Amino acid sequence: MATIENDARRAAAEAALARLPISGVIGLGTGRTAQFFIEGVAKLVAAGRNLRGVATSRASADQAAALGIPLLSEDGPWAIDVCVDGADEIDPSRNLIKGGGGALLREKIVNQASRLNIIVADAAKLSERLGDHWAIPIEVTRFGHASTAAVLASFGTTTLRRDKGGDVYATDGGNVIYDVRTGPINDPARLDATLRAVPGVVETGLFVARASLVLVGEADGSVRQL
Ligand code: 5RP
Numbered sequence: 001m002a003t004i005e006n007d008a009r010r011a012a013a014e015a016a017l018a019r020l021p022i023s024g025v026i027g028l029g030t031g032r033t034a035q036f037f038i039e040g041v042a043k044l045v046a047a048g049r050n051l052r053g054v055a056t057s058r059a060s061a062d063q064a065a066a067l068g069i070p071l072l073s074e075d076g077p078w079a080i081d082v083c084v085d086g087a088d089e090i091d092p093s094r095n096l097i098k099g100g101g102g103a104l105l106r107e108k109i110v111n112q113a114s115r116l117n118i119i120v121a122d123a124a125k126l127s128e129r130l131g132d133h134w135a136i137p138i139e140v141t142r143f144g145h146a147s148t149a150a151v152l153a154s155f156g157t158t159t160l161r162r163d164k165g166g167d168v169y170a171t172d173g174g175n176v177i178y179d180v181r182t183g184p185i186n187d188p189a190r191l192d193a194t195l196r197a198v199p200g201v202v203e204t205g206l207f208v209a210r211a212s213l214v215l216v217g218e219a220d221g222s223v224r225q226l
Helices: 004-017 032-046 058-066 104-112 145-152 186-196
Strands: 025-028 050-055 080-085 114-122 136-140 158-161 176-181 199-202 214-215 223-225
Touching: 004 114, 004 214, 025 032, 025 058, 032 050, 032 058, 032 114, 050 080, 050 104, 080 104, 080 176, 080 186, 104 114, 104 199, 136 145, 136 186, 145 158, 145 176, 158 199, 176 223, 186 199
Parallel strands: 025 050, 025 080, 080 114, 114 214
Antiparallel strands: 136 176, 136 199, 158 176, 214 223
């Protein structure tokens, strides 16, 4: 669909495509901006480039496979040259909130295995402090999730994520997600460590010092680099 937001997302994705190695292993992010990137990788593969992917979600794996991008085993180990992924909120230090699409755990695992992490986004994702606009998605084991949520409630308003049909949302790993609205976050690294220490918490959507570079697309096709 042609919208101003999609033009900006596509511009960011195309700028990331220009930074890929001639051949290598590419982390394939999740979300609308990453979808444009995956379409672009597929065109490069069709044109003969030796690029193989590691997907950050089943949705991205399905898209990549349907478009003919060879995928590495889900088991790893991988030596990923570049991962290109989206974000929900980005602060001036390139710290991120991710997980709007529910893929935060696989996204963080693939991020960790990547030599370079490029974030692609439109300008609406930029904010002065993480938490100004977004809640933090927190992946929690299904077992005892309501008890874990009672602990998370001390950090902010806590909402169990549901799918469009109203059922409890299940991640690719079979866990649930609570979106915890904290308000502006002063120390994202500390909050991430504190949240991850809660039994039942599998992973948080706080990505601290995990973006090598952020490409911010604009509707006119220009791209800024953070
Ligand atoms: C999925 C994510 C996405 O990268 C994030 O939600 C951004 O998506 P979009 O490009 O659709 O705005 O973290 O878990």
